[in-house]
Every structure is written in structure tokens, then in C-alpha cells.
Amino acid sequence: MxxxxxxxxxxxxxxxxxxxxxxxxxxxxxxxxxxxxxxxxxxxxxxxxxxxxxxxxxxxxxxxxxxxxxxxxxxxxxxxxxxxxxxxxxxxxxxxxxxxxxxxxxxxxxxxxxxxxxxxxxxxxxxxxxxxxxxxxxxxxxxxxxxxxxxxxxxxxxxxxxxxxxxxxxxxxxxxxxxESLALVVDIGGGTSDFSLLRLGPDRAGKPDRREDILASTGVHVGGTDFDKLLNLASMQPLLGLGSETKDGKRRMPVWLFNDLATWHRVNMLYNAKVLRDVNGLRREAAEPEKLEKLHHVIENRSGHRIAGAVEAAKIKLSEESETLIRMQEPGLVLERAVRRDEFEAAVSDLVSRIDGAVQSALDEAGVGAERVETVILTGGGAQVPAVFAAATKRFGSAEIVQSxxxxxxxxxxxxxxxxxxx
CATH class of the missing domain: 3.30.420.40 (ATPase, nucleotide binding domain)
Structure with missing residues (x-):
């Protein structure tokens, strides 16, 4: 206690x-x-x-x-x-x-x-x-x-x-x-990315109301789970049928199914008898039925979060390594795919652009040039991604970069x- x-x-x-x-x-x-x-x-x-x-x-x-x-x-x-x-x-x-x-x-x-x-x-x-x-x-x-x-x-x-x-x-x-310092805080969390420009200093710390010290606050609904989702869609979901065609070549497998399977908070919505019936129907029509058999296994055995966990672990490794292996193994199923950092960065480039735009929006909202920012404080697991770190800090060549x-x-x-x- x-x-x-x-x-x-x-x-x-x-x-x-x-x-x-x-x-x-x-x-x-x-x-x-x-x-x-x-x-x-x-x-x-x-x-x-x-x-x-x-x-x-x-x-x-x-x-x-x-x-x-x-x-x-x-x-x-x-x-x-x-x-x-x-x-x-x-x-x-x-x-x-x-x-x-x-x-x-x-x-x-x-x-x-x-x-x-x-x-x-x-x-x-x-x-x-x-x-x-x-x-x-x-x-x-x-x-x-x-x-x-x-x-x-x-x-x-x-x-x-x-x-x-x-x-x-x-x-x-x-x-x-x-x-005292003019600081930009970059918080790349699991679900959102937030940016605040504010005046900080020991003489301000005791003030009961800090609203006048906050010059700007902007944010976008982009976070670590979005990076996980796009890496999952680019690497693992094709092994389960994403992008596959029907035997007659007239249509592809429904994208929504794989999007939900790659989205942390939607995976559980797929674990039901109706989805299993739908996947069985898709398997009969598929040009690559072996992939749909794997998808059926994933839904039936509620393995979606295990795949997402393997993808998340690979994302973290790619912050330090140029290439890694995504692997998920359990009785009846083995999924693996080698992935390079440049592939990951290509898959998430739109997310990085949105983060980059939000940084600029914070400066614009405050009416402050990048050269005036003295400190950039980085926090949140997503800030460890090299492409995100570069987007968040590239404007601030003379600022102190603080990894909180x-x-x-x-x-x-x-x-x-x-x-x-x-x-």
C-alpha cells in the first residue's frame, strides 16, 4: 500500500x-x-x-x-x-x-x-x-x-x-x-495523434489555469492501431484471400471482411455463425479456395487478434530493423510473411502525411513559425516509428528534441x- x-x-x-x-x-x-x-x-x-x-x-x-x-x-x-x-x-x-x-x-x-x-x-x-x-x-x-x-x-x-x-x-x-520555452508536444497514441503548442516554464507551473499558455491544439484520428491495420492489410490479409478473385474472374472477395479483421476493435464482430456461413459461400466461389479455408479457420477459432498481435510486434521491430518476419502459428494454421521497412512506410504513407499536416496546422493555428519553436516533446509509442519521427521533427532544425x-x-x-x- x-x-x-x-x-x-x-x-x-x-x-x-x-x-x-x-x-x-x-x-x-x-x-x-x-x-x-x-x-x-x-x-x-x-x-x-x-x-x-x-x-x-x-x-x-x-x-x-x-x-x-x-x-x-x-x-x-x-x-x-x-x-x-x-x-x-x-x-x-x-x-x-x-x-x-x-x-x-x-x-x-x-x-x-x-x-x-x-x-x-x-x-x-x-x-x-x-x-x-x-x-x-x-x-x-x-x-x-x-x-x-x-x-x-x-x-x-x-x-x-x-x-x-x-x-x-x-x-x-x-x-x-x-x-521558459515555447514547446510543441507530439503525442502519437494508439488511436489518435495530438499536437499542442504551448508556453512552458518553472514560473508558469503553479498557475491554476493554463488556458492562456496553450497557443494551439490540433489532432487527427490516426494512431498506432491504424498503422497496425494497414500493415496487416498489406501483408497478412492477402494470405487469407484479400484481393483474390472468384473463379469466373468477375469480382473480388469483399474488402469489408478483411478491413474488419485487421481492425482491433471490430475483429470480435466477425465471430458469429453468419460470417462463417458467408465465408463458406465465398470459399466455394473462390479461385483460390485454400486462402478462404485459412480465413474460415481464423473466424472459427477466433484467431484475428493473434494475427493482429503478430503484426503489431513486427511494426515495433521495424522501428529498429530494416526487415522482419510476421509469423502466426497455431494448430491447423501457419501464416508468415517477410516485410521490409520501406514496404511498411509505403503502406502507411497517407497516415504519415496526415500527421505532417496536423503539425503544420498547429503552427498555423498559433500563427507561429517553425523557427520559433524551442522544444519538441515526443511521446506515445507511435512516435518511435522512424517515418513519424521524421515528419514530426523535420521543420524544427534548431529545436531541442525531447523523447519523453x-x-x-x-x-x-x-x-x-x-x-x-x-x-
Whole structure:
């Protein structure tokens, strides 16, 4: 159990891929709470077991799924906020749950960890949010924040406030600064990419309201899971029939099926009898039926997330290596494909262009030239991708480039913000 002579305040970074929980006393250094053993990050994943009827979270959820346990695996639930899926219910064991319920289950687990380790009842927290949950609709973006707030309140968080994730990362960096700086924060998360231009410095750190220091905040709905999806579509889905034709050569296999299979938060929607019947029909018509047989295996054995996990691991390796092998093996199925970094970069070039455009939009919104930016703070796992790093930093030749804690800086900054707001 954690102890402090001063009250501790909580900031929660509920992420698309990983989540963290920052704690901070007013005027003190923030810290991340261990959420799974010694790990201070918790994969944003749930597994509902049909064997022991338990719910597993984080790495334990991933282990149960990969180990072949019978149940329902769910990941990247944050990506559903603000979409039409939030109005649907999905079968989990014998229950039909809404996505607000599912997100609430995960938040309840975080709250239980928080209260068990602090020994205190916690009913207020600052939650991180992307600059844009939804790019194309302000109404859907507002609805996404309201849905996350509703999920949190349903689990006992009476007082819920929000802070932009890149601003939170900046607040953490500010605790270590010796002088004032004009900084651009680049936060490439699992589901979104966010950019904030703001004034930081030790003399500003204690201000209760920092709105006048934020010169611009822009964001696009592009993140690590989108990179995973495009690499999956380019490399693994063709092995299952993407791009294949029917025997008569008049049409191709339906693209939507492979798009959903490559999308973390949509994979579970394919695991049903109707899709299996449709795949059987496609197999009879296909010019390459052996590929559709593999697709049938993937749907029947709920192997989609295992493929996505192998793709994600390869994406991470390509940040350090020029070539790697994507391989997924289980009883009855082996899929493998060598992939080069230049192939990956070609597949995701449009995403990188959108990130590049959002950086420029932040500068334009603030009316600031790139030469005035003194510090570029990079956070989020996606910032490790070489093409993304280049797009985010190429304008700022004279600026200090700071590689912040890739997965922890937002949670730490939210803890700082919570102590300032609630302390």
C-alpha cells in the first residue's frame, strides 16, 4: 500500500493500447501506480472467460486469449467512443453488454487498483482525452467525451474532469524545466495523434489555469492501431484471400471482411455463425479456395487478434530493423510473411502525411513559425516509428528534441494536473 503525508490525487490515461494511472501530491513529483505486478502500464484489454467465468485485464487477458482459453477478447475499446458501435450491445458470455458497460468494467478495475494501493476511497480524477476523438464531427467528438465521463461516473468517479493528452505530457515535462520555452508536444497514441503548442516554464507551473499558455491544439484520428491495420492489410490479409478473385474472374472477395479483421476493435464482430456461413459461400466461389479455408479457420477459432498481435510486434521491430518476419502459428494454421521497412512506410504513407499536416496546422493555428519553436516533446509509442519521427521533427532544425516517457508521460502529467485542480 502506498503512503503519503499529503493527499494523493489521480490522473487516468485510458489509452487505446495501454493505460496508466498517475498519482501526485500538490507540489510533489508525480509517480505511476503499478497496475499489473511491477508493470506501470496496463494493456487496455479484457478477456471474458467462458471456462471459469472470470474477467481478466491487461497482460493476463492477452495471455488467456493467446493461450487458447475459451472466451471473448476485447481491445482498443477507446476507439469505439463517439462511433455508432457505442449504441450497440455485444454478447459476452450470457450477457449482452453495451460498450459503455465494457469500458466501465475496465475503469472499475483501474479504480479498484487505485483504492487498494492507496487505502482511500477515490471519487475524483482527471482523465486524459485526445484533442479529437472524432475528426469529422464536433457533435460526435463531444458525445465521445460524454460517453467516457458516463462510464467513469457509473463506476463511482463522482467528479470527472478532462485534460488534453498532449497538454498533460507537457505538464509532466515542465516539472523538470529550468527555463521558459515555447514547446510543441507530439503525442502519437494508439488511436489518435495530438499536437499542442504551448508556453512552458518553472514560473508558469503553479498557475491554476493554463488556458492562456496553450497557443494551439490540433489532432487527427490516426494512431498506432491504424498503422497496425494497414500493415496487416498489406501483408497478412492477402494470405487469407484479400484481393483474390472468384473463379469466373468477375469480382473480388469483399474488402469489408478483411478491413474488419485487421481492425482491433471490430475483429470480435466477425465471430458469429453468419460470417462463417458467408465465408463458406465465398470459399466455394473462390479461385483460390485454400486462402478462404485459412480465413474460415481464423473466424472459427477466433484467431484475428493473434494475427493482429503478430503484426503489431513486427511494426515495433521495424522501428529498429530494416526487415522482419510476421509469423502466426497455431494448430491447423501457419501464416508468415517477410516485410521490409520501406514496404511498411509505403503502406502507411497517407497516415504519415496526415500527421505532417496536423503539425503544420498547429503552427498555423498559433500563427507561429517553425523557427520559433524551442522544444519538441515526443511521446506515445507511435512516435518511435522512424517515418513519424521524421515528419514530426523535420521543420524544427534548431529545436531541442525531447523523447519523453513513451507510455507514461501522459499519466504522470494527468497526476500533476489532478493535484493542481483538486489539491
Amino acid at each position: 502506498l503512503h503519503s503525508s499529503s493527499p494523493l490525487f489521480a490522473g487516468i490515461d485510458f489509452g487505446t493500447t495501454n493505460s496508466t494511472l498517475g498519482l501526485c501530491a500538490r507540489g510533489a513529483e508525480p509517480a505511476l501506480l503499478p497496475l499489473e505486478g511491477e508493470h506501470r502500464t496496463l494493456p487496455s484489454a479484457l478477456f471474458f472467460s467462458l471456462e471459469d467465468h472470470a474477467t481478466y485485464f491487461g497482460r493476463a487477458a492477452v495471455h488467456e486469449y493467446v493461450d487458447g482459453a475459451q472466451g471473448r477478447f476485447m481491445r482498443a475499446l477507446k476507439s469505439v467512443l463517439g462511433t455508432s458501435l457505442m449504441r450497440e450491445r455485444t454478447l459476452v458470455g450470457l450477457e449482452r453488454l453495451s460498450f459503455v458497460d465494457l469500458i466501465g468494467r475496465f475503469l472499475a478495475h483501474l479504480k479498484a487498483q487505485l483504492e487498494a494501493q492507496t487505502g482511500a476511497h477515490v471519487d475524483r480524477a482527471v482523465f486524459g482525452r485526445p484533442v479529437r476523438f472524432v475528426d469529422e464531427s464536433d457533435e460526435a467528438d463531444r458525445e465521445a467525451e460524454a460517453q467516457l465521463a458516463d462510464a467513469a461516473r457509473a463506476q463511482g468517479f463522482r467528479h470527472v474532469e478532462f485534460q488534453f493528452e498532449p497538454v498533460a505530457a507537457a505538464l509532466f515535462h515542465e516539472t523538470k524545466m529550468a527555463r 516517457d513513451a507510455f507514461g508521460s501522459v499519466g504522470l502529467g494527468l497526476g500533476v494536473d489532478a493535484a493542481r485542480r483538486f489539491g
